[in-house]
Amino acid sequence: MSKPAEYDTLDRQIINTLQGGFPIVDKPYAQVASWLNISSEELIERLDNLLESGALTRFGPLFNSQRMGGEVTLAALCVPSERYDEVTEIVNSYYQVAHNYQREHAFNMWFVITTETPGEIKKVIRAIENETGLKVYDCPKEKEYFIGLRLQA
Amino acid sequence: MKTTKKNNEGIDEIDRRIIFATQKGLPLVERPFDAIGKQIGISANEIKYRLEVMLENGIIRRIGAVPNHYHLGYVANGMSVWDIDDETVDEFGEIIGTLDYVSHCYKRPRHFPAWPYNLFAMIHAKTRAEVEEKASAIATILGDVCSTYEILYSTRILKKTGLRLCSPQKK
Incomplete structure (x- = not known):
């Protein structure tokens, strides 16, 4: 895994500030920039660089697909090491797979499936099982306990 | 449409x-x-x-x-998974969820025999030693109600996108 990159204080301030509520006004970047005492051009350029370098995976609205009538689940696969790349490609090819992580364990691939309509999760799981020949362990959340922490950059 | x-x-x-x-x-x-x-x-x-x-x-x-944890130095992203008595899992889930080093805490179904765990708590820290320290603090809180736990470290992000709707034209 690559080492964490270096960010200066302003980058960190930008990341921390933008984890909260982004103003829904005509010139939102100008407003955020004024909180940070910089120009909107500089904020936009920094944001662009943070996205480009991968420090931010995205910037924008975070949608809750369940509220739209869709479903979400966490699923796992036990992938033989020699097939890891091939299986990764198959799993990632589904647009319903939003996140996918490699983890050190016999259960070594963990991915989140989000769908727009109920019932679609089962179809995606079945399709992945058919395509990979592996059993997908479906672990939907049965209960969510309080979520706290926001990471400090 | x-x-x-x-x-x-x-x-x-x-x-x-x-x-x-x-x-x-x-x-x-x-x-x-x-x-x-x-x-x-x-x-x-x-x-x-x-x-x-x-x-x-x-x-x-x-x-x-949405920050990338790795880039921010939170490189020891550990998914801790716990096998907790069904009668007490909610009570302890609430407690674990409030710990400041736990970012997500969910109850999920077991898959016997390979997967006996029913509580998932995501621990973010800068080193694995720190993650393990925090996990053993959780184990202390749980005491006898937890028979076993593991920590799964992520080693690679294979994919990370926001929600993807298919194009409205395709609907």
Whole structure:
């Protein structure tokens, strides 16, 4: 895994500030920039660089697909090491797979499936099982306990 | 467009178009809502209003930046998984969820025999030693109600995107 990159204080301030509520006004970047005492051009350029370098995976609205009538689940696969790349490609090819992580364990691939309509999760799981020949362990959340922490950059 | 049916809690076709236009991110321009409006052919005011409504009813969790943990030095992202008595899992889930080093805490189904765990708690820290320290603090809190736990470290992000709707034209 690559080492964490270096960010200066302003980058960190930008990341921390933008984890909260982004103003829904005509010139939102100008407003955020004024909180940070910089120009909107500089904020936009920094944001662009943070996205480009991968420090931010995205910037924008975070949608809750369940509220739209869709479903979400966490699923796992036990992938033989020699097939890891091939299986990764198959799993990632589904647009319903939003996140996918490699983890050190016999259960070594963990991915989140989000769908727009109920019932679609089962179809995606079945399709992945058919395509990979592996059993997908479906672990939907049965209960969510309080979520706290926001990471400090 | 084949259907105009309401998608349960009321996202309509215009909402769908807004979601589709912003799911990869907000435009990095001085007036991003004007830009989205121009793209889908409605006014910036309408975009702003609809975003506010979607924020209010929880369709949008928040508008903001999603940091990459690894780049921020939180390289020891550990998914701790616990086998806890079914009768007490809720009680302890609530407690574990409030710990400041736990970012997500969920109850999930077991898959016997390979997967006996029913509680997932995501621990973020800068080193694995730190993650393990925190996990053993949780184990102490749980005491006898937990028979076994493991920590699964992530070693690679294979994919990370926001929600993906398929194109409204395909519906």
